[in-house]
Amino acid sequence: MKTMFFTDRLKTLILCAGLILLCQVCHAENIVIYGGDSFDPQTYLDNGKPAGVIPALFARISKDTGDTYTFKLLPWKRAIAESAQGKGGIVSFTLNAERAKNYDFSEPTYQNKVRLMVLKENSFSFNTLADLNGLVVGFPLGSSFGDAFDAAVANKKIIAETDTNQVSRLKKLLLGRIDVAILGSSSFQKVVVTDPLLLANKDRFKALPNPLLEDWLYLAFAKQMQMKPALERFNKSLIALKKSKEYDAIVSQYSH
Known part of the structure; x- marks a missing residue:
């Protein structure tokens, strides 16, 4: 009797597991x-x-x-x-x-730690969003970096220069068309090797110690x-x- 009980219980558990799996498949x-x-x-x-x-x-x-x-x-x-x-x-x-x-x-x-990239000769201390006031900041078209940043852009405290790729953003920084480029935490090392001009000037760039935001x-x-x-x-x-x-x-x- 005890063996039969455990057999029935095992069958029940297997059935339940099968039903759960079937339910997952139905909703997939x-x-x-x-x-x-x-x-x-x-x-x-x-x-x-x-x-x-x-x-x-x-x-x-x-x-x-x-x-x-x-x-x-x-x-x-x-x-x-x-x-x-x-x-x-x-x-x-x-x-x-x-x-x-x-x-x-x-x-x-x-x-993602959002980094601020500058040229070494134009480096500055970044501690709060107000430190970007009056600067031309490059970032991806359509991006948001939180309500406070978006409001500063909308109110023209931060001058936005949007683009569709990181290579053009870093080139703008190199040529002095923007003051700051916003990049993801590990983007720079991969992006810079894809373009001869950026690679030749790699040592001129600097990521500010404090991120824009995490x-x-x-x-x-x-x-x-x-x-x-x-x-x-x-x-x-x-x-x-x-x-x-x-x-x-x-x-x-x-x-x-």
Whole structure:
């Protein structure tokens, strides 16, 4: 009798596990994710294929959620436009008050130190946002660096010079067309070797010691997509992953 009891119990556990797995499969989706094509280390194209911390994290999370995440990496402003039309989610997205009106956000996925690059001969001390007042600052078209920075740009305290790629931004800095270039934490070393002029002048650049901000980046979906169930699955897996050594191991692969 005892053997039969345990056999029946084992069958029940197997059945429950099968039902849970079936439930996950039933809810699984193929989800398009937009991102920037030159946001090293978060998202970038490597020989035409999506790469970076965030695609790697999503590949791991996919094993838990059952969802498939298909990345489409584009120039940043176009990536935002596609997501705003409800064609897919968007990553490397900074949370601000305006975006919160139109998008549903995940738990924070990755923290990026946003660096301020200057020429050594024009270096200055940066401690607060006010230190950028009156300066021409280059950054990606369509980007947000938090409500305070966005307000300073809107109020013309910071003079914005936007672009679509980091090479042109650093060249503008080198030629004196901007005072400061905003870059991701590990972008400079990879970008500078792609252009002969930048490489020849590599030693003239300097990253200011204090970052502009330590920017938490998110996955977000336009509210009309009604993706909260997918976000709940994603968040559950992400929270568990962050508590493990596996999260740090994935991030460290792309750190420089």
